[in-house]
Amino acid sequence: MKKLLSGNEAIARGAYENGVKVATAYPGTPSTEILESVVDYKDDIYCEWSPNEKVAMEVAIGSAFAGARSLVAMKHVGLNVAADPFMTLSYTGIKGGLVIVTADDPSMHSSQNEQDNRHYARFAKVPMLEPSDSQEAKEMVGEALDISEDFDTPVMLRTTTRISHAKTIVETKERKEKEVPEEFEKNPDKFVMVPANAKKRHPEVEKRINKLKEFAENSSLNKIEWQSKDLGIITGGVAYNYAKEVFPEASVLKLGLTYPLPDKKIKEFAKEIKELYVIEELDPFLEDQIKAMEIKVTGKDKLPLTFEYNTKVLKDNLLDNKDEEKNNEDQSEDLPARPPALCAGCPHRGVFYILNKLGVTVTGDIGCYALGVAPPLSAMDSVVCMGASIGNAHGVELALGEKSKSKVVGVIGDSTFMHSGITALLDIVYNKGASTIVILDNRITAMTGHQDNPTTGKTLMGEDTVQVDLAELSKALGVNSVEVVDPYNLSETKETIESELEKDEISVIVARRECALLKSVERKEPFTVDTNKCINCGQCLDIGCPAISQGDGHTIIDDYLCTGCEVCVQVCPVDAILRVGDSDE
Amino acid sequence: MSKSVNIMLAGVGGQGVLLASEVISKVAMEKGYDVKKSEVHGMAQRGGSVVSNVRFGEKIYSPIIAEGEADILLAFEKLEALRWLNYLKKDGIIITNTQKIDPLPVANGKEKYPENVMDKLEKSGLKVIGLDALSKAREAGTQKAINTVLLGALANEIDISKDLFEKVIKESVPKSTIKINTTAFKSGFEAIN
Numbered sequence: 001m002k003k004l005l006s007g008n009e010a011i012a013r014g015a016y017e018n019g020v021k022v023a024t025a026y027p028g029t030p031s032t033e034i035l036e037s038v039v040d041y042k043d044d045i046y047c048e049w050s051p052n053e054k055v056a057m058e059v060a061i062g063s064a065f066a067g068a069r070s071l072v073a074m075k076h077v078g079l080n081v082a083a084d085p086f087m088t089l090s091y092t093g094i095k096g097g098l099v100i101v102t103a104d105d106p107s108m109h110s111s112q113n114e115q116d117n118r119h120y121a122r123f124a125k126v127p128m129l130e131p132s133d134s135q136e137a138k139e140m141v142g143e144a145l146d147i148s149e150d151f152d153t154p155v156m157l158r159t160t161t162r163i164s165h166a167k168t169i170v171e172t173k174e175r176k177e178k179e180v181p182e183e184f185e186k187n188p189d190k191f192v193m194v195p196a197n198a199k200k201r202h203p204e205v206e207k208r209i210n211k212l213k214e215f216a217e218n219s220s221l222n223k224i225e226w227q228s229k230d231l232g233i234i235t236g237g238v239a240y241n242y243a244k245e246v247f248p249e250a251s252v253l254k255l256g257l258t259y260p261l262p263d264k265k266i267k268e269f270a271k272e273i274k275e276l277y278v279i280e281e282l283d284p285f286l287e288d289q290i291k292a293m294e295i296k297v298t299g300k301d302k303l304p305l306t307f308e309y310n311t312k313v314l315k316d317n318l319l320d321n322k323d324e325e326k327n328n329e330d331q332s333e334d335l336p337a338r339p340p341a342l343c344a345g346c347p348h349r350g351v352f353y354i355l356n357k358l359g360v361t362v363t364g365d366i367g368c369y370a371l372g373v374a375p376p377l378s379a380m381d382s383v384v385c386m387g388a389s390i391g392n393a394h395g396v397e398l399a400l401g402e403k404s405k406s407k408v409v410g411v412i413g414d415s416t417f418m419h420s421g422i423t424a425l426l427d428i429v430y431n432k433g434a435s436t437i438v439i440l441d442n443r444i445t446a447m448t449g450h451q452d453n454p455t456t457g458k459t460l461m462g463e464d465t466v467q468v469d470l471a472e473l474s475k476a477l478g479v480n481s482v483e484v485v486d487p488y489n490l491s492e493t494k495e496t497i498e499s500e501l502e503k504d505e506i507s508v509i510v511a512r513r514e515c516a517l518l519k520s521v522e523r524k525e526p527f528t529v530d531t532n533k534c535i536n537c538g539q540c541l542d543i544g545c546p547a548i549s550q551g552d553g554h555t556i557i558d559d560y561l562c563t564g565c566e567v568c569v570q571v572c573p574v575d576a577i578l579r580v581g582d583s584d585e
Numbered sequence: 586m587s588k589s590v591n592i593m594l595a596g597v598g599g600q601g602v603l604l605a606s607e608v609i610s611k612v613a614m615e616k617g618y619d620v621k622k623s624e625v626h627g628m629a630q631r632g633g634s635v636v637s638n639v640r641f642g643e644k645i646y647s648p649i650i651a652e653g654e655a656d657i658l659l660a661f662e663k664l665e666a667l668r669w670l671n672y673l674k675k676d677g678i679i680i681t682n683t684q685k686i687d688p689l690p691v692a693n694g695k696e697k698y699p700e701n702v703m704d705k706l707e708k709s710g711l712k713v714i715g716l717d718a719l720s721k722a723r724e725a726g727t728q729k730a731i732n733t734v735l736l737g738a739l740a741n742e743i744d745i746s747k748d749l750f751e752k753v754i755k756e757s758v759p760k761s762t763i764k765i766n767t768t769a770f771k772s773g774f775e776a777i778n
Contacts, residue, residue, distance in 0.1 A: 004614050004622070030625075109625040133621075133648075166623035166648035167610060241646035312651035327653035328709055330671035335664060336696040338597065338688035340633035376693055541693045546632050549692035560728060 005170045007163040010134035011073070011101060012037030013170065014141025015045060019178030021068035021096075023047040024056040026419065027448040028075030029110035030164040031103035035073060035460060036451070042461050044175060049451055049460045052386070052419040053078035057085045057100070064098035064154075065191055067181040069145055073101040076117045077385065081420070083120070086154075088193050090124040091201040093152035093208075096180070097145030104160045106281045106308035110447075112366065112385060114306070116282040121156050121259035125209050128156040128259040129221065130237040134168040140256065143221060151208055151215070158258075160281065162238045162308060213260045221256030224269055232273030234266065234286060234297075239309055243279045246314040250277075261289055270295045277318065281309050342371050344547040345516030345563030348440050350487040351411065352377040353543050353567070354494045360409050360501070363392035365421075367413035368447045369440050376544045380411075387412070387420025393435040394428045406501040410437045414470060415445035415453040422477070428506045429478040436500045437508050439470050440487075442515040450518065474508040481507035488513055490570045516563050524564030525579050527557050533576035540568040540577065589642030590743060591650045595669045596661025597686050598632045601732035604757065605659070606637035608736055611753045613641035616745055623648035632689070634665060659739055661731060662686045663702045663715070670709055679711055680738050680777075682718035682731060714738060714777050721772045727762070730769035737773020747774060 005013065011034050015023055023045050025035040038047045050056035053074040060072035074082060079102050086100065102120070105111040121128035129144050131137040137159065144155040189197050216222060228249045235243045236255035243252060253269045255261070270276055270290075278287040278299040287299040302317045303309075342349050352372040355362050356379040364370055364380040365388060373380035382392050393410030400408075412421045417439050428435055445451040452458040457467035474482045481503055485493045493511065500507040514521050526547075534554035541548060547561035548568060557568070559580055569577045592609060596602040603624060610622040624637035638650045655673045660666030660681035673679065683703065690696040699705070706713045716738055722730040733754060740750045751770060758766045 002614070004610055004620060161625065162623055162648050165625060166621055167607075168621050168645075168648070169614060169619065238648070241648065244646040310649050310651040311647055311654070328671045328673050328675065328677075328711065330652075331705070332668045332671070335668050335699060336688050336690050338632075338634040338665070338668075339690075340598070341689045343632060375690075375695070538694065544689065544693070546689060546692065549687045550694035 001172050003170050003172055004167045005134045005138070006033060006165055006167045007131065007134050007137040007159050008033035008103075008165070009037045010138040010170050011141055011157070011159075012040070013172055014138040015071045016041040017138070017173050017175050018142040018145050019069050019176050020045055020071050020145070021178070021180060022060060022063035023071045023073070024050050024059045025073040026050055026053045026056050026078060027445055027451040028078050028103075029448055030105055030159075030161040031073050031075045031078070031101065032448045032451065033164070034101060034103075039460055047460055049453060051454055053082040054085060057082035057089075060098060061085055061089055064094040064096045065092070066095065066184050068096040069178050070096060071099045071101065071141070073103070075111065076102055076104040076115055077111060077113065078102075079117055079120055081386065086120070087124050089154050090126050090205055091193060091198055092191050093204075094148055094154060095185070096178070097148035098154045099141055099144045099148065099157050100154055101157045101159065103164045104158060106160055109161055112383065114282060116285060117158055118258060118285045119283070121158075125205050126154050126156055127151070127212050127257060128158055129256055130158050130258045131163055131256070132237060132240040132254070133163070134166070134170045136256065137163060138170055147215070151212055153208055153212075158237070160238050160308070209260055213263065216257050216260055216262040217264050219257055219262075222262050222265060223254055223256075224265075225252045225254065227251045229272050230274045231277065232269060232275070233277045233279055234269070234290065235279040236286070237281070239279045239281055242309050242311050242314050243277075245311050246318070255286065258286065261286070263293055266290060267293060267295065279303065279309075279314065339374060340371060341374060341544060341546055342368065342377070343516055344545055344561040345565040347442050347487045347511070347513035347516065348372060349377070349543055349545065350490050350493055350567050351438060351440060351511050352379040353571070354490065354497060355379040355409060355411075357494075358497065360407050361396060361404070363389045363396060363408070363410045365389035365412040365416050366447075367416055367440070369411060369413060372411070374544070376542050386416055387424055390421050390424035390435070390437055391427065393437065394424070394431075394433045397433060397435055408435055409497065409501070410435055412437065412439055413446070414439060414441040414443065414455045415451075417470065418454050418468065422473070425474065425479070425506075425508070426477050433506055434504050435506055436497065437506070438497070439508060439510045441470055441510050441512040443512070444515050444518060446515045446517070450515070470510045471508070474510075479506050479508050481505055482510070483507070484510045484512055486513055487511040488565055488567060490567065516565065525581060526559040526562035526564050527566075527569065527577050528559065528580050529555050529557055530576045530578050533574050535574055535576070537573060539571050539573060543567055543571060589640050589645055591655045592639045592657045592659060592739070593650050593655040593669060593672050594637040594639070594659045594661070595665040596635050597665065598635050600635070600661045601729060602635045602637050602661055605732040605736055606639050608750070608753050608757050609639045609739070610641070611757065612745055612749050613639070615749060615753065618642055619645045621645045621648040634668065636669065657739065657742060659735055661718075661735065663706070664688070664698065666706055667699070667702055670706070670711075673711060677711055678714065678742055679706055680714045680716075680735065680742065681706065682735060683715045684717070684719045684731075714742075716773065716776045718773065721776065722769055725769035725772060726765035730762075730765055733758070733766040733769040734773035737770040737775070738777050740770075740774055741777055
């Protein structure tokens with residue numbers, strides 16, 4: 001049956017068709033929809049949101065050790081979090097097939113960096129597959145599981161945003177079951193990585209990669225499309241598509257298995273070709289290895305190392321006779337930008353408005369609330385990675401000592417706190433720091449599109465479960481001063497932050513209010529501006545709400561966008577903001 | 586590349602751009618074409634500029650439309666039409682909702698919404714089709730149907746039957762809104778007939 005599927009949906013389908021029993025992930029763009037689609041097959045595949053990628057990896061490893069086909073998915077930076085188990089997993093190998101999906105984000109559409117995770121395959125000495133469209137993404141899940149079992153290795157499946165989020169036509173098949181052993185089969189030499197055993201495993205890893213090199217030479221994953229031999233292109237992943245379109249006459253060696261490389265095949269291809277290009281986004285991962293084979297290529301000497309490619313990037317950098325005809329004039333530079341902003345009714349708004357007014361240093365974290373850096377809120381001074389806000393706050397205070405007293409606040413979301421904030425909070429408690437941490441508890445993992453987490457009381461498979469209480473958890477970690485506030489209430493929130501900042505001990509403020517986009521949140525009546533009362537002072541514009549705009553002599557509230565959260569009402573000095581219906585007009 | 590049809594959709598987060606590109610893609614697939622559709626999720630959707638690329642034809646490689654490659658720009662807001670103008674081919678077509686939505690820097694009074702946007706679009710020399718999709722959507726029953734109004738306008742400009750569009754729309758929208766969306770689609774189709 002033919003379906004239009006995104007790369008992520010296709011990977012989920014691939015897991016289903018190829019007998020995967022356990023699938024785990026922590027949400028992260030552009031990988032999130034993989035597990036959101038696996039849940040459609042929950043009768044056959046157990047799936048879960050783990051608290052972070054390291055745990056997701058460890059669960060999948062356990063499942064693969066026990067003999068079930070397993071899949072774990074994450075965004076590129078998630079593999080940094082999971083790198084510890086991943087590196088040793090290469091030594092142990094598996095029993096049931098294990099696929100690790102890493103979804104990279106060239107151009108950083110929704111990420112803090114654009115690291116090229118292909119290096120992880122070489123680093124860990126595990127094979128890596130890269131699809132060029134959704135059909136391949138689905139098939140490569142099956143290929144990866146077969147390679148995993150045939151060579152006793154985990155296998156990386158690396159996508160990029162334009163594979164994960166592009167929809168292309170996929171032919172689906174039925175599921176093939178894979179049997180799981182009755183019990184855990186003991187094999188400590190292989191699975192218990194104490195030094196004595198690890199020493200035995202490392203030579204096996206080296207033997208394995210040599211065998212995989214042989215496999216790569218004959219695998220149909222690496223195929224040559226012979227055409228004109230004047231120009232040859234070695235490419236893979238999404239870049240294959242751009243190469244095919246810009247150079248339709250060229251011969252192409254399309255690498256589906258991009259680690260380890262088929263040296264002989266590459267040399268044979270290069271021998272026949274007059275001029276050879278290597279076309280790959282980001283780092284010269286293929287190019288460096290091909291150059292080490294003493295083959296002359298054109299690649300990063302002409303093509304950029306940064307951002308994703310498209311056909312124009314290839315034309316501009318590789319074609320001599322560029323299209324002389326000019327395109328329609330680009331007028332976008334003179335236009336006002338339309339940056340993303342915290343939504344109307346976003347519970348984070350009040351907290352950032354107050355932090356801005358207090359003029360404190362704010363160490364931030366990964367989530368919707370990173371938008372707190374944007375004007376007019378402009379209340380964030382650092383964002384590094386998941387969970388960094390808390391350690392960063394402690395570090396700033398250590399560096400500045402007394403000078404920073406009552407001036408540093410760390411902000412972190414509920415899901416991010418679960419992910420990797422807990423240990424950092426423990427650090428401050430243990431080492432007697434005095435930071436003020438605000439947990440922006442909007443009751444969901446919002447940025448990636450509303451996934452459940454240990455604080456929401458629901459599992460990925462839709463079951464009710466325990467609901468971690470962030471205030472109680474903080475107390476259990478040893479924080480004495482824990483407050484819960486409603487961030488829609490500005491005066492309460494401001495007073496609490498101020499009094500906690502004064503204290504000489506670590507304090508945690510849980511700012512609790514549901515994400516305004518949650519379906520369960522009831523929308524209140526919207527507000528309107530009483531134009532007779534409005535003095536056009538612009539204070540309501542300082543909260544940066546998309547529903548409020550500057551009108552002619554007064555501000556205007558868009559009643560379609562307004563959720564009735566009342567934050568603007570509290571900043572208006574002349575009580576000119578009224579509920580629709582309560583207006584005198 | 587002349588064999589493929591490249592449609593770029595541009596709008597503001599929350600306007601239903603992605604559902605519209607989904608409908609176009611499914612219509613093209615049912616018609617028997619190879620199809621690729623691409624957009625970015627995550628951060629960009631929080632009220633920011635949203636762009637979706639749909640390409641169909643005998644064989645499609647690239648999932649994205651590069652500058653100067655789009656046949657049609659289907660804009661959900663007129664400033665967004667102007668922003669993405671350079672992605673059109675020299676003989677491309679702009680279909681735009683004439684609605685104005687202030688970006689946050691404009692709403693804050695920090696920047697000005699450009700004047701005479703429609704005139705600027707006309708001056709590009711491209712074929713420009715403007716329609717008030719917001720009013721038409723409201724007339725059909727909800728502001729949310731802007732996307733189906735614009736699909737109606739688009740259906741006039743591509744070589745795929747209106748009936749196939751209607752069929753896919755019925756399959757793609759929530760059951761309770763089928764009537765509203767069908768009305769909205771028709772009003773968009775008739776608006777430029």
